[in-house]
Each structure stands twice: as structure tokens, then as C-alpha cells.
Amino acid sequence: MRTQDAHPVRTAWLVVASLLAFMLLIAGCGSSSSNSSSGGEELTKLGKGEGEVNLISWAGYVEPEWTKPFEQKTGCKVNDKVAGTSDEMVSLMRTGQYDGVSASGNASARLVDGGDVAPVNVSLVPNYKTIFSDLKNQPYNTFDGTHYGIPHGRGANLLMWNTEDVKPAPTSWGVILNPKEAAKYKGKISAYDDPIYIADAAVYLKAHQPDLGIENPYELNEEQFEAAVNLLKEQRPYVGEYWSEAAKQIQAFAGGDSQVGTTWQYQYFELEGAGKPVAASPASQGFLPSEGATGWSDTWMISSEAKHPNCMYMWMNWIVSPQANAEVAEFFGEAPAQSLACEHTAEKDFCAKYHAENPAFWKRVYYWETPLADCGNGEEDCKDYNDWVQAWTSIKG
């Protein structure tokens, strides 16, 4: 080696020099390229399917029961990637390798702002017409009057507990958020691992500390935000596990590592189906603890770099077709977006049970939104999502 590398020092300098040159080149290119966020063009005419479609979805949204018939009918093979959090969905969409995503409200605004998704021509989605009208033209799916997606369904985040260990049955989020009560289940509490979980604390505080004046749990000023963050910091020592993968939480509840916590219908049904002693807020209370709950209203969005746009449009139309939308809603346990789906559910009173046709009910469910500095009072004094992310890091420690 030593004889070959006659001038190791010179070689090293050469490497450093080329590296510096490269850095300057990058910096130069970087400053000239603007981060323009044109969201791509909307499709004007539906063509032939491209043979496959790559989706990002929540667990339980893309299942063989309704993807098989879709594949047979359209010839578009469905490749699905399940994501655990909205942040994950945003990062995956930014790779440009996916055609579409089932985005919740705390991802959709970011995707539109970042130019990652394209407007949707709803006239190419015939089933859009019969979607519940209170899901159309909402701030999380329509931006400046342009449609950016097709509503999929909605629901509330659940409070779930192990009926053998948690008695009496809790009726309030206080069981995991009030430090005095949470202490009883130290190390057995399960909390959602995402900055948006701060809103759950805000919903609790809205009901229990009215002097904070919280209106919308996603629009928090300095004082309100601090109160919510402090509540979660107090909760931290009692949390057994923060979950972001549904499978991880199912395993923790099944194995006894978690006894009470926030969950989705999907995990609850999986555990219940496996005969585990779990319960969630009853349907008679609208699945809601006394304070109400955070929830979601999801939208199928198409990537601005979609390689299979025709298949993606066919998918968006398929997933809100009466039959498929009924199946996915029942499988996941959420209210369907398609009004005609209510006639196709296996359980006859499913739509009534999930309040699908009852706009008043949804007033107590706070759909995930992207927190912005501008909360509509023109003062830009609310905490934005970046603050939420930083606070979440400090809550978990």
C-alpha cells in the first residue's frame, strides 16, 4: 500500500478540494431553484388503466375483500403500503413513488402546500355525487375552491380498556389524562405516538379547564398549548407504551403490557375478534367519552407525480362506490362517506350506529387538522405544527 500511495497527503487534499467544489455547486444550484409548489395538473379525461396502482393507506383501508373485485374489474393491481402516522404518510408521499394516499386532515394541508398532490377532477369520479354533503368542500379536502380528493369516511379516536383490569368502566379521558387517575395504571397506559396527540390533551382541557378558553384543539395559543403539553408531560411517567403501528398496540393489549389507552376502531375490533377482554366507549354514547374526542375525516388524494393516474382515479371511484365503501366502513369501524353505502352494510343499522347520517353528532368530534400559526383571528399567535413536533419531542424526553 505504502509504495502505491506515494502522496497520501496530496490525495487527501484532492478529495477535500473536490468535496468543497461539490458543496459549492450544490449550494449554488440550491439557491437558484425555488421551492415552487405547483400541485400538478388535474386529469381531464380518464384513459385506460396502467395495470397497477401504488397506495399509502391506514391499516384496514385496503383489504382483499374489496381490492380483489377492483383488480378483476379494472386490471389495476393494488400495491398497498400501510402507514402508522400522518407524518409517515407525508414522508412517503414525498418520495414520489406512490399514486395516492388516504390522507387525514393533519396531512392533507401539508401535502397540498408542498405540491405533493394534484387537484382531483370530481367529474371523473361518478360516485362523488352521492357522498354526504357535509364531507364535501371541507377545509381539509378543498383548498381555494379546488377539490384535492375524495372523502373516504370518518370516525372518532376511541378510549379502549381491558375489562378485567380497568374497573369501573371509564367514561372520561381523565382515566389516562388526569394524573391522579392515571397513576392507578402506571406503566399500562397506551398513548398515540404522534405530535397530533397533543390535541387529545386539548380536548380534555377544553372540558375540564374552561377558563383556558380552548375552542378548537388544533388552534392553541401559547397559554393553551403550554397547558396541554404540561398535561402530557405529567402523563409521561404513567405511559407504558407510545404506539404508532396498529400491530404494536394490538400485541401490547393482547400480552397485558397495556391496559387502557387511546386507539382506533381497527385495533379494537381485532382484539375483540380474538376474544380479548377489551371494551371501548359504547355505541349508545356515540363511542365518545364525555369530553368528545379527536377523530379523522379521511380523503383519498392523488400524487402530483402519479405514474398510474388512471388506475388511481378508478380506485378513488371504487373505494367510494356503495358496496366497497360499506365494506371498508364496516371492516374498519367508521362512518362511510358514501350516502348509498348505508343500504349495503351487512349490519342493517350500521349507519345509524355510527351516526353517518347525523351531522349534529360530528360537532363533538374534532377531526385532525394541521395546526397553523394563523387561527383565523389575523394575529398569527397560534402554535404551528413545527412547534407541535418540537413539543412532542420534549414530552417524550
Place this chain on the structure above:
Amino acid sequence: MAGPVGWLVIGYLGSLAVLLIAGFWTVDPLSGEVVQGFSLENFETLVNEPVYRDIVGRTVLIAALVTVTDALLAFPIAFYMAKVASRRGKAILVVAILVPLWSSYLVKVLSWRTMLSSEGVIDWVLKPFGLHGPGYGNTAVWLVMSYLWLPYMILPIYAGLERIPNSLISASEDLGASPFTTFRRVILPLAFPAVIAGSIFTFALTLGDYITPRLVSNNQFIGNVIFNNISNNLPLASALALVPIVVMVAYLMVARKLGAFEHI
């Protein structure tokens, strides 16, 4: 030479350079878009916010513990393989060490997750003695990482010991050195670069991992925070990604001071 060097500079060091530059960018608080410029804001955040100091400290500490644990476990195994085992025994051991590397990383971590759960096999074994398993937490991360990276420590040490001629050991014995002295004055100095080579693997792999902490603990490691910020605050994630690089460079400098690279 030009081809490999070009690849190294552009493909590898180049992307590192981009990473380095991004650490000096900022995010516009209103639009959330990345603003390209020069600012030390992210580094100030990392230094001033106690939570980041805790996370870096925790990550480096676990990485160091994993490295020491693996070195202690690996040396006897490697020594047995290189100097004691028969040719056939050697082959069997090499295969036994390589086989876990062929199975999926995720499967291994998830198996540990099941084993460490409160109704898992570890608790079940310890229960008759009135003991509890470690549960999920830093101890679990340390255990799982030590298991995961052990082969990366055994193999370099084995290769290093294999290169030590047996005649040196015999000579030491003939000159009256006790086995312990032979080990301390002959084998260990010669095998030391190999231990350092193995430790670079275990240390660097632990510093960068974020899936194990997520599955067997509630604690955040450097990788978790990078992951959480990547879609939302890329500059902060980049700044944080520099921390393991700086730690690694410092580690290599110390290793060099200790003479780890003298025989390469």
C-alpha cells in the same frame, strides 16, 4: 483509481455534504417551506434544548454499553474459534454466527419484543426466582442491540486472531510467560485493531438505529428524532444527523491515538 474515487466523492461524500449544508438551512415558520441560507439556529436548538442533550447522551451511552458488552462476549468465542476449535468445529461455529445475519432484522427485534413483554418468556423463566424481566426500556434496547450486532464484533476479532501465528504464543510460553501474561502482552496487543474494527461496527450501528428503540422502549434515540422531523423540519433532522458523524469521527480519532490503525 479515478473511478472509485469519483464514486466515493460524488456518490458518498457528496450526499454527506448535502446533508451537512441542509443542517444550516431553516424552515419558514409560516409556510413550513425550507429556506436555504446560512443560520446556526438548528445547532443552537440542539445545544440549548435539554431534551436533545438527553437524547444524544442516552444514544451514545447505550452505544458504548453495547460495544463493551459485545467485545466481552465476542472475544472468548472468537478466540475459541481461531485457536482452539477443530477445523470442523470452526466451520460449524462460523455458520452458527452467520445464520442469524440471514434472517430479517425486524423478525429478530419483534421476537425480542414478544420475549420481553410482561407475559413473555423472560418473565416466565424469572418468575420462579421471584424476579422480573427488564420489560421495555433502555435495558431492553441494550439487550436487543447487543444481540443484533454481536456477529459484527465476532467476525473481525476472529479474523484478527486467526492472523496471529501460533508460534508467537508458543514462544511466549517457552520463555516462561504465564497464560495470562501471554494473553495480555502478546495476543491482546495484536488483536486490538480487530477489536476496534468490530467496535466501529457495533458503535456506529447502535448510534444510527431507530427501529429497535421504537419497538422495545418508549425512549427516543437520535434516529427517532431524525425520523420524526424528516418530513416537517428537514434542516433540524440534518443538523441532528451530524451528531452521530461527529461522535464517530471523535471515536475514530481516539481509536487512532490508541494505535488501532498502526498495523493496517
